[in-house]
Amino acid sequence: METKKRKILCFLIPPLLSIVMRLLYWTCRREWQIHPKMEQWDKTKPFILAFWHGELLMQPFLLRQYDSSKEAFVLISNHFDGELISATMRYFNIFSIRGSSSKGGVKAMLSAIKKLKENKLVVITPDGPRGPYHHIADGVVVLAQKSQKPIVISRILYQKCWRLKSWDRFQIPKPFSKIIHIIKEPLYLDDMDFDEAKSKISAKMEEDCLENE
Secondary structure, three states, X not given: OOHHHHHHHHHHHHHHHHHHHHHHHHHOEXXXXXXXXXXXXOOOOOOEEXXXXXXXXXXXXXXXXXXXXXXXXXXXXXXXXXXXXXXXXXXXXXXXXXXXXXXXXXXXXXXXXXXXXXXXXXXXXXXXXXXXXXXXXXXXXXXXXXXOOOEEEEEEEEOOEEEOOOOOXXXXXXXXXXXXXXXXXXXXXXXXXXXXXXXXXXXXXXXXXXXXX
């Protein structure tokens, strides 16, 4: 895509998309399911928020509603769609760390670890930016184990939604339907090997309801 055309799209799309997101969100009814451990979580302590790529659209509202006081940084690819997402997230006071497994991945990971050590929140989609669908990539495990910070899984379920025919089956809630926000308990991956850690994350992310202890 031509550089000039990209700049125009990046100027026009993010503010319009942020407005549409807010309008859509506020037409919907909302339900919160927060694990007791996260209700009692010390907000001065950082964690890694993880959610499926297809549930991205309404996640900024969940994050800012749960904790609006802490700076949040989301790992976003260097692709053009990542540039649009990054620009849109800034309208929700969420910042970006750019990089992917194919380009800039090591630098992005080091930057994410640094942010966690500075008590910032780091957000990651374990199956992003290109899938496969609901596949746990290595990055989320590396980030958790190198930073020694827990993963907190976020799910957003829709009573009614449109599903795009994209690799991530991207979901858009229908107006005036119900949105269920789920924040699960902290998940620590210390002393686990990669396969065990990825299986643990996958099993926890695929749950569609809160498990109270």
